[in-house]
Amino acid sequence: MQPNPLRPAILAMLLMPTLPVVAAAQAPAQNRFQVVNRTGQEASSVQAVRTGRGDWGGNLAPGPMPTDKALTLRPDADSGCRFDVRLLLADGREAMKRDQDICATPRVALEAGDVRAAAAAPAAPPATQPAPGRPNPQARNVSSGSGFVVAPDRVLTNRHVVDGCDRIFIRTADARMLPAVPPARVDAGLDLSLLAVPGNPGPALPFRSGPAVRRGEGVIAYGFPLPGLLSSDPKLTRGEVNGLNGLGDNPAQYQISAAVQPGNSGGPLIDLHGNIVGVVVSKLNAGAVSRRTGDIAQNVNFAVKGAAAAEFLRRAGLSPRMADSTGTEQGAADIGEIANRSTVFIRCER
Structure with a gap:
């Protein structure tokens, strides 16, 4: 018997990551919380934004807010639990509390001890420096991949897509x-x-809870292959589960x-019921296989199992x-519409 050319020692050489180089929180149960002015003076503006946002947004109060008054706010159901809250006071100072868990404590009181001098507006960054929270168009070492939303404000991707990144940006379906924080x-x-x-x-996107995935099941890969060469919109490819390992x-x-290319890494593999299976x-690195076996492997690709990914989460x-994958299967175009809302392009700057 001839020795197996695919020895474990060379398996890593035969895999080609699909990343190119190119140049826990739940919504509040009642979906509302209160901001209370206990600073001892009138507030001219009330602002509350999700923790991590780069700006304060607009005034949420219909008019000046007297001291000892409360304002009830109703954020979107998918806004999460962590909020930053600020009052701009009549004397020009501000009262602020950050990273407040409104699910655990749906009443945020701004006290006299929270008052401080208002922070000066940040100076504009030099033209040679990237603006905070924005991609740097002058970055020289940029790579990309795909990812998808798995919970409010949480995106799953491959480790090799974001490994070593100094800054990571997500482009959503609505551009x-x-x-990323x-x-x-x-x-x-x-x-x-x-x-x-x-x-x-x-x-x-929901993960498939059952039944068990079988060989031959139809699946769809969705993501952003070959950015900079192909168009910037996401691509859909259809295929089958060939093997269970x-x-x-x-x-x-x-x-x-399902055909994948550099840039597909981290994207969702979806069954024909719209659930994540991988x-x-x-x-497979066809060149490496050819050099070792004399044959050219065709269309051999891999995905992390959805069950393993769900356990990681x-x-x-x-x-x-x-969600269960039962009932009538959907067409590829319908699955693409489901995937499109939740699949994101990932930009890595090193």
């Missing part, structure tokens, strides 16, 4: 560019990374025939959405 939660073995992205990057019998991966991670303190 907003949102900065460090640190990321990482599982190096699974090659997964969970990013915090304040700003509502999109609705969370990855390269070298990796039990945490599926082998799939996270696209790599493709639970370890990170999230409760991923789960």
Whole structure:
């Protein structure tokens, strides 16, 4: 018997990550909270924004807010629990509290001890420096990948997509560019990374809870392959689950025939019921296989299993959405519309 040319020692050489270089919170149960002015003087403006946002937004009060008065606010259901709150006072000072958990304490009181001199407006950054919270168009070492929303303000992708990044930006389906907030939660073995992205990057996609995935099931890969060469809009490719284990019998991966390219890394693999069954991670390096076996492998790609990804999210303190894949399957175009709302482009600046 001839020795197996795909020895475990060379398995890593045969995988090609699909990343190119190119140049836990739940909504408040009652969905409302109160801001109370206890500073001892009238407030000219009341502002409350989700923690991590780069600006304060507009005045939320219909008029000046007297002391000892409360204002009830009703944020969107998917806004999460952590808010920064500020009062601008009649004497020009401000009262502020940051990172308030409105789910645990839906009443934020600004006291006299919270009053301080109003911060001066930041100076405009030099033309040679990137503006805070915005991509740097002059960055020389930029790479990209794909990701998808798994919970309010949380995006899942591959670790190798964001490994070593100094700054990470998420482009949403409605073309907003949102900065990711460090640190990321990482599982190096699974090659997964969970990013915090304040700003509502999109609705969370559900993970498949059952039945078990079978060989031959239809799946769809969705993401942003070959940015800078292909158009900037997301791409949909359809294929099948070819094998229930990855390269070298990796039990945490599926082998799939849905075509993926550099840039697809971290994107969702979705079944025909609209549920996540995997996270696209790599493709077989056809050149390396050819040099070792004399044959050219065709369309051999891999995805981290959805069950493994969902368990990673639970370890990170999230409760991923789960759904059964039963009933009538949907068409690829319908699945694409579901995926599009929640799949994001990831820009990494080093």
